[in-house]
Amino acid sequence: MKGSPSPRNFLQWFDPRGRSAGSWGFMLNRITGLGLVLYLAMHMIVLFQLTRGAEAYDSFIQLMKNPIFIIGELLVIAAGIMHGINGIRIGLTSFGIAVRYQLTMLIIAGIISAGGILFFAIHMLGGA
Amino acid sequence: MTTTWKITLRILRQKQGETKTSWQDFSLDIDPDETVLDAVERVWAFQDRSLTFRHACHHSTCGACGMRVNNIEKLTCITPIRSVTHNNGMLRIEPLRNFPIVSDLVVDVSHFFQELEIMQAPAVSSNSTANLDYEEVFPDVAEKERLIDCIECGLCVSACPVALTDEAYVGPAALSGLHQALAANALSANLALADNHSGVWRCHSAFECSAVCPSNVEPGYRIMDLRKKLMRKNFHQWFGGKEAGK
Structure with a gap:
């Protein structure tokens, strides 16, 4: 029936209009989680290159040194940091710890994540 | 003017x-x-x-x-x-x-009311049990009964991203009702009603329910507190201690 819950409604998870900070955390964890799963699949494909010999693998690694792929790697690290740190917040609140401070913890998680991402960005792109 | x-x-x-x-x-x-x-x-x-x-x-x-x-x-x-x-x-x-x-x-709210009924959500509660754990109770004020805060408007269910996709999810209002029923020691309130994949474990901590609640019920806080109670109860069961609560 129209309006009823349905798995097809999942796209509305990502509609930020009118939603509060908690939903931003919810969305962020889903987007970064999906990104990390996609990366894992790509990582498997890269490892598969090993079976095609050293030469094929070396040429593939050379391609990975392209700045576009380095930015891609930075995005993976950013996703890992955000997913992990926000995950700690969700884990704590899920056990009833500091639930009243979930919003403060989300802000702290955001600040720590931004610092971590900045550190890796300088490290990875600084010499580019 | x-x-x-x-x-x-x-x-x-x-x-x-x-x-x-x-x-x-x-x-x-x-x-x-x-x-x-x-x-x-x-x-x-x-x-x-x-x-x-x-x-x-x-x-x-x-x-x-x-x-x-x-x-x-x-x-x-x-x-x-x-x-x-x-x-x-x-x-x-x-x-x-x-x-x-x-x-x-x-909208059709019949299923929503049924869930509240199943959880034995109380309509009236004493001052001390209606309060959230962190709210101040004034000991020198005579114990009074009052209408509990939830006005059963359904805003929390509408705002919940999990309720968007999972028809079986009990929802924040009913889980809050169970939390309040347990606080009021309702005879038929049973913590086990929340201990399943459609209960408290389905919540994904977006806290939209608490954000939109017009009555300060804090469903998000209550769901997490139910989880804490369940964890404590299960922990005692797993390691042979005394069962805590119902």
Whole structure:
């Protein structure tokens, strides 16, 4: 029936209009989680290159040194940091710890994540 | 002197049996200190008598007039127009999400009430048990009974992203009701009702329920507190200690 819950409604998870900070955390964890799963699949494909010999693998690694792929790697690290740190917040609140401070913890998680991402960005792109 | 704003109400329409929804615009001259419900009633009274919506008390007690106003769940009887739009602005009015639509802004809340009933959500509670753990209880004030805060408006269910996709999810209101029933020591309240994949473990901590609740019930806090109680109970069971609580 129209309006009823349905798995097809999942796209509305990502509609930020009118939603509060908690939903931003919810969305962020889903987007970064999906990104990390996609990366894992790509990582498997890269490892598969090993079976095609050293030469094929070396040429593939050379391609990975392209700045576009380095930015891609930075995005993976950013996703890992955000997913992990926000995950700690969700884990704590899920056990009833500091639930009243979930919003403060989300802000702290955001600040720590931004610092971590900045550190890796300088490290990875600084010499580019 | 009364101020008058010109606003447009864009209302999502759908009649019973119809599969398609459509937006319909209504222009109004209105005092911005009136409420969104006043505006909807005025559309019904002067422009379109076929518009259907729920309302009763007009003072945030019955919980009947919950709607989505500019994508946010609001109890429209206590939402001043001034707080959600501006002069010459637009208000998008939609029915609550995650409920079957009966007609226009009316949704079917029967399943929602059944869930509250199953959880034995109390309507009245003593002061000390109605409070949240962190709220101050005044010991020198005589113990009184009061209506508990939840007005069963359904805003929390509409705002919940998990309720969007999982029909079986018990939902924040019913879980809050169980939390309050346990606090009030209701005889048939049973923590085990929340201990399943459609109960407290389905919540994904978006805390939208607490954000939109017009009555400060804090469903998000109560769901997490139920989890803590369940973890403690299960921990005791797994390691042979005494069972804590029901």
